[in-house]
Amino acid sequence: MLGFQNYEDLLTIVAWMYYMDEYTQQEIAEELGITRTKVSRLLSAAKERGIVQIRIAQSLPEYYVVEKELKRRFKLKIAVVAPEDRDLLGLFGAESLLRFISEHKPSKVGLGWSTTVSSMAPYLNKKSMQVSHKCCVYDLTGSFVGQRNPYSISWMLAEAVCAQYVPLAVPVLVENPSIKQEPSIKKALKEASEVDIAFVGMGCMGQESTLLKTKLVSEEMLRELEKQNCVGEVLMRFFDEQGRPVQTPLDDRIVSIDWNAIQRIPIFVVMAAGREKVLPLKAALKGGWVSGLITSLSTAKSLLD
Incomplete structure (x- = not known):
C-alpha cells in the first residue's frame, strides 16, 4: 500500500x-x-465526513414524489400516478398490470368492468406476451349489461397474455337470485374470489355514477343508497365514508364476488380518477382493503390533502 x-x-x-x-x-x-x-x-x-457532498441540480418529478407518498401514507403495494389524460391512465394501467404478470407470475388474475378499466383496451390490443406459467383471467362480476358490455375487457387481457379466460356470462344484476346457485356460475364465482390480483374501477354516487348511466340502478334506488350512507361502490358492492361494507337491497341480486373475497385478495388495485372519485377513494383507502391505486396527478394530490 x-x-x-x-x-x-x-x-x-x-x-x-x-x-x-x-x-x-x-x-x-x-x-x-x-x-x-x-x-x-x-x-x-x-x-x-462531508468530504464528498452530492448535489442533484434537478428536483424529483412531482408524480414520483406523489407515488411514494401514496404508498407510504396508505400502505399501498402499487401506486401509479398518470398525467391528466384518461388515455394515459389506461396506458399506465396496462403497463402496470402486464409488468406484474410478467414479474410475479400470478396464476389467477381478476378484472372488474368499468369505464376506467376499459381504457386499458387499446394498449392490451397492441401487446402480446406469452406467459411462462399457467394463468387464468377471471371476470369478477357478471359481464352482461343489457345485451353486451362495452366496459368488460377480461377476454382481451387473456388474449394479450395467452391465458385462459373464465367468464361470468350472466347479467351483473339478475331478477332471480337463484341463478347464482347454478353449478357453472357458483364455480366461476368461487374461483374468481381466489385471484392473486384484481384490477377494478370505482363507482361514485350521484349523476356521474356509471351504474346510473348504464341504467343498472335507477335514480330512486341511488337516492335510497345515499340515505344508507353509501359514498361509492366497487364491483357493485357499496360502502360508507369509512370504507365499511353497506348491506343493500341489491345484494342478493348482484352477481359479483362478495366483500369477504374483496378483503382477502392479496393485491386489490383500483383504477379511478376525477373529482367525483375523490370521496369514494378516500373512503376505500380508509377501509384498508385497497392495496393498489392507479390515478391521475390531481386526484392523487386531493387524496393526500
Whole structure:
C-alpha cells in the first residue's frame, strides 16, 4: 500500500479517483494496493465526513414524489400516478398490470368492468406476451349489461397474455337470485374470489355514477343508497365514508364476488380518477382493503390533502 500522510488524505484521494477521475472501485483497489471492500468503506466514510457532498441540480418529478407518498401514507403495494389524460391512465394501467404478470407470475388474475378499466383496451390490443406459467383471467362480476358490455375487457387481457379466460356470462344484476346457485356460475364465482390480483374501477354516487348511466340502478334506488350512507361502490358492492361494507337491497341480486373475497385478495388495485372519485377513494383507502391505486396527478394530490 502507498504511504499517506493521514487518513483524510486517503479518503480524499479515493473519493477523487472515484467521482472525478471515474475509476471503478476495482481499479482504485489495484492502484492503491487495497481491497475493493476497503475502497467501498472509504467512499462511505468520505460521505459521512462531508468530504464528498452530492448535489442533484434537478428536483424529483412531482408524480414520483406523489407515488411514494401514496404508498407510504396508505400502505399501498402499487401506486401509479398518470398525467391528466384518461388515455394515459389506461396506458399506465396496462403497463402496470402486464409488468406484474410478467414479474410475479400470478396464476389467477381478476378484472372488474368499468369505464376506467376499459381504457386499458387499446394498449392490451397492441401487446402480446406469452406467459411462462399457467394463468387464468377471471371476470369478477357478471359481464352482461343489457345485451353486451362495452366496459368488460377480461377476454382481451387473456388474449394479450395467452391465458385462459373464465367468464361470468350472466347479467351483473339478475331478477332471480337463484341463478347464482347454478353449478357453472357458483364455480366461476368461487374461483374468481381466489385471484392473486384484481384490477377494478370505482363507482361514485350521484349523476356521474356509471351504474346510473348504464341504467343498472335507477335514480330512486341511488337516492335510497345515499340515505344508507353509501359514498361509492366497487364491483357493485357499496360502502360508507369509512370504507365499511353497506348491506343493500341489491345484494342478493348482484352477481359479483362478495366483500369477504374483496378483503382477502392479496393485491386489490383500483383504477379511478376525477373529482367525483375523490370521496369514494378516500373512503376505500380508509377501509384498508385497497392495496393498489392507479390515478391521475390531481386526484392523487386531493387524496393526500
